[in-house]
Amino acid sequence: MGENLYNKVWNDHAVGTLADGRTQLFIGTHLIHEVTSPQAFGMLRDLGIGVKFPQRTFATVDHIVPTDNQQRPFSDPLADAMISELRKNVEEFGITYFDLASGMQGIVHIVGPEQGITQPGTTIVCGDSHTATHGAFGAIAFGIGTTQVRDVLATQTIAMEKLKVRRINVEGELRPGVYSKDVALHIIRLLGANGGIGYAYEYGGRVFDNFTMEERMTVCNMSIEGGARCGYVNPDQTTLNYLEGRPHTPKDAAWDDAVKRWKSYASDADADYDDVVNIDAADIEPTVTWGISPDHGIAISETIPDPENANSEAERASIVEALDYMKLPAGDPIMGTPVDVAFIGSCTNGRISDFREVAQHIKGRQVADGVTALAVPGSQITDAICKKEGIDKIFSEAGFEWRAAGCSMCLAMNPDKLQGDQLCASSSNRNFKGRQGSPTGRTVLMSPLMVAAAAITGEITDAREVFSVN
Amino acid sequence: MSIPAITKVSGTAVYVPGADVDTDRIIPARFLKCVTFDDLAEGLFYDVRYDGDGKLVGHPLDDPRFSGASIMLAGPNFGCGSSREHAPQSIYRFGFRSIIAVSFAEIFFGNSTGIGMPCVCAPMEEIEKIAQAVENDPSTQVSINLEDMTVSYGDQVVPVSMPDSAREALLSARWDPIGELLGNARAIEDRAAALPYI
Numbered sequence: 001m002g003e004n005l006y007n008k009v010w011n012d013h014a015v016g017t018l019a020d021g022r023t024q025l026f027i028g029t030h031l032i033h034e035v036t037s038p039q040a041f042g043m044l045r046d047l048g049i050g051v052k053f054p055q056r057t058f059a060t061v062d063h064i065v066p067t068d069n070q071q072r073p074f075s076d077p078l079a080d081a082m083i084s085e086l087r088k089n090v091e092e093f094g095i096t097y098f099d100l101a102s103g104m105q106g107i108v109h110i111v112g113p114e115q116g117i118t119q120p121g122t123t124i125v126c127g128d129s130h131t132a133t134h135g136a137f138g139a140i141a142f143g144i145g146t147t148q149v150r151d152v153l154a155t156q157t158i159a160m161e162k163l164k165v166r167r168i169n170v171e172g173e174l175r176p177g178v179y180s181k182d183v184a185l186h187i188i189r190l191l192g193a194n195g196g197i198g199y200a201y202e203y204g205g206r207v208f209d210n211f212t213m214e215e216r217m218t219v220c221n222m223s224i225e226g227g228a229r230c231g232y233v234n235p236d237q238t239t240l241n242y243l244e245g246r247p248h249t250p251k252d253a254a255w256d257d258a259v260k261r262w263k264s265y266a267s268d269a270d271a272d273y274d275d276v277v278n279i280d281a282a283d284i285e286p287t288v289t290w291g292i293s294p295d296h297g298i299a300i301s302e303t304i305p306d307p308e309n310a311n312s313e314a315e316r317a318s319i320v321e322a323l324d325y326m327k328l329p330a331g332d333p334i335m336g337t338p339v340d341v342a343f344i345g346s347c348t349n350g351r352i353s354d355f356r357e358v359a360q361h362i363k364g365r366q367v368a369d370g371v372t373a374l375a376v377p378g379s380q381i382t383d384a385i386c387k388k389e390g391i392d393k394i395f396s397e398a399g400f401e402w403r404a405a406g407c408s409m410c411l412a413m414n415p416d417k418l419q420g421d422q423l424c425a426s427s428s429n430r431n432f433k434g435r436q437g438s439p440t441g442r443t444v445l446m447s448p449l450m451v452a453a454a455a456i457t458g459e460i461t462d463a464r465e466v467f468s469v470n
Numbered sequence: 471m472s473i474p475a476i477t478k479v480s481g482t483a484v485y486v487p488g489a490d491v492d493t494d495r496i497i498p499a500r501f502l503k504c505v506t507f508d509d510l511a512e513g514l515f516y517d518v519r520y521d522g523d524g525k526l527v528g529h530p531l532d533d534p535r536f537s538g539a540s541i542m543l544a545g546p547n548f549g550c551g552s553s554r555e556h557a558p559q560s561i562y563r564f565g566f567r568s569i570i571a572v573s574f575a576e577i578f579f580g581n582s583t584g585i586g587m588p589c590v591c592a593p594m595e596e597i598e599k600i601a602q603a604v605e606n607d608p609s610t611q612v613s614i615n616l617e618d619m620t621v622s623y624g625d626q627v628v629p630v631s632m633p634d635s636a637r638e639a640l641l642s643a644r645w646d647p648i649g650e651l652l653g654n655a656r657a658i659e660d661r662a663a664a665l666p667y668i
């Protein structure tokens with residue numbers, strides 16, 4: 001039996017076994033941001049120790065940055081204190097920092113790949129659950145808590161228990177107008193929000209073979225929404241093409257060596273898995289959520305679930321709670337639900353390919369009256385490319401507000417927030433109660449093009465019809 | 471560095487019902503704007519405890535019958551969502567020392583163990599029974615015993631579960647692994663030297 005990538009990378013990074021049976025795992029790359037790192041630096045100071053491998057930690061600022069006016073001090077003094085604290089910490093410990101003035105700042109999960117810091121065959125952690133995004137490159141990448149951020153800073157290792165590996169094959173061809181976001185929502189719908197607990201997900205099959213790196217990142221990003229701590233795709237030529245020539249990737253002879261090593265980490269053809277799930281791409285439709293958990297997903301053509309049809313009392317109660325919060329009528333089509341806000345951005349869908357795809361279709365169209373539409377590039381580099389290609393103008397002319405890079409309306413830590421019970425068509429990854437900043441705000445997750453269609457028609461609708469995609 | 475072994479947690483309990491209680495619900499993101507964990511208790515379950523005008527709506531945590539509870543009872547997939555340690559920190563700083571739930575999201579579970587707050591699993595029907603006992607008599611003492619992996623309350627004893635490594639770490643006073651991790655400096659350097667990209 002061959003080995004899968006997870007086991008190969010794990011074995012190469014295992015330092016030893018701890019007394020409680022966990023593995024002490026060496027961390028190749030550590031990414032930090034302003035929200036989950038300050039307390040960890042505080043703990044280091046309390047212990048009187050330093051950062052062991054400062055060259056293996058990279059910092060940026062994303063959650064708290066305003067996306068309209070970035071003049072310091074920020075209007076929110078707490079946010080300003082957090083960014084000052086990060087600056088102090090990276091300076092004291094000698095950590096590379098992609099700050100607002102660098103032209104390279106952005107959401108940590110977009111910056112890592114863009115800079116070529118995210119590489120195959122390594123272990124990557126960050127105090128952020130969407131670290132799974134980096135698994136798209138064939139790395140074991142997962143989110144950690146702040147005490148573990150301290151452990152990585154202090155020792156470049158963490159105590160970790162090995163996961164099981166579930167292979168998810170998506171075979172066949174996606175239909176036109178069906179995107180990687182739909183694949184992610186479909187998988188979560190099938191396996192459940194807690195279906196992945198205890199597992200790493202290995203994504204494969206023809207659909208993933210054909211995906212670009214950005215599409216792979218969108219699916220890996222949402223592994224955590226399915227309960228899986230990490231998700232990855234085996235490295236291949238697509239991975240290498242993306243990485244070659246980026247600022248932090250090896251050059252010349254070192255590149256050739258790295259390529260050889262990276263390829264060797266891909267799962268063997270006869271690799272063993274703890275579980276295998278097969279999905280037919282033809283079954284996947286543009287998917288939207290109707291409730292308050294990412295596994296509350298339905299195809300755009302379907303109706304909102306009716307608690308009367310639930311299979312168990314627990315399911316019935318969960319549907320009732322979700323519909324009550326979402327203020328949606330059981331049994332009605334989801335299509336036609338009015339939207340107040342449209343948000344394109346986040347570490348799930350704030351990449352250059354997302355804005356290019358939408359720009360193609362919204363040229364000459366107008367956001368509906370009464371809808372607030374935000375387009376927020378995931379990084380300053382994405383923003384710069386969009387500006388060079390005139391994409392920002394296409395969005396602005398259509399009635400979107402084009403903003404500066406950051407997490408923006410994905411979560412409530414900066415001024416971009418829903419008001420009251422506004423309903424937001426969102427390209428982000430979480431539809432939890434209150435996620436987008438108002439305790440009663442409502443989030444409907446979908447692909448960027450579906451968000452654009454909602455913005456233009458003022459209601460949840462099928463982007464394939466609005467934009468004649470076929 | 472010496473940390474205590476955790477073998478048993480006892481106290482009164484409160485039930486916070488619901489499936490998939492996520493980290494945004496446990497502590498809304500606006501409370502994460504901080505550089506220390508010190509003041510997190512006030513944000514715990516804020517948006518379900520207070521209405522839009524900042525008035526208490528009658529959440530179990532605010533029910534005087536359960537004040538001082540140190541054990542939280544919860545449903546399946548508790549703590550799903552983000553990796554923010556702010557979530558277990560806010561629960562701990564509110565006064566809780568252990569959680570009994572049907573299941574836990576993995577990162578939340580690890581973060582909780584790492585701050586010395588054991589999380590144990592029991593089937594839904596058992597949790598409902600404990601919740602009922604606590605509802606009938608809020609002074610009911612609930613004890614989680616990690617040595618024999620049981621929860622006892624009144625005259626009832628029910629088995630609970632927890633992954634071996636976490637249990638071992640708590641029982642042997644190794645739940646904060648930093649001392650052991652630091653102690654292996656040589657092995658860390660050897661591992662780094664063997665990785666061509668470091």
Ligand code: SF4
Pocket residue numbers: 062063107108109128130346347348406407410411428429
């Ligand atoms: S975009 Fe959203 S999910 Fe991604 S890192 Fe920022 S807040 Fe987290």
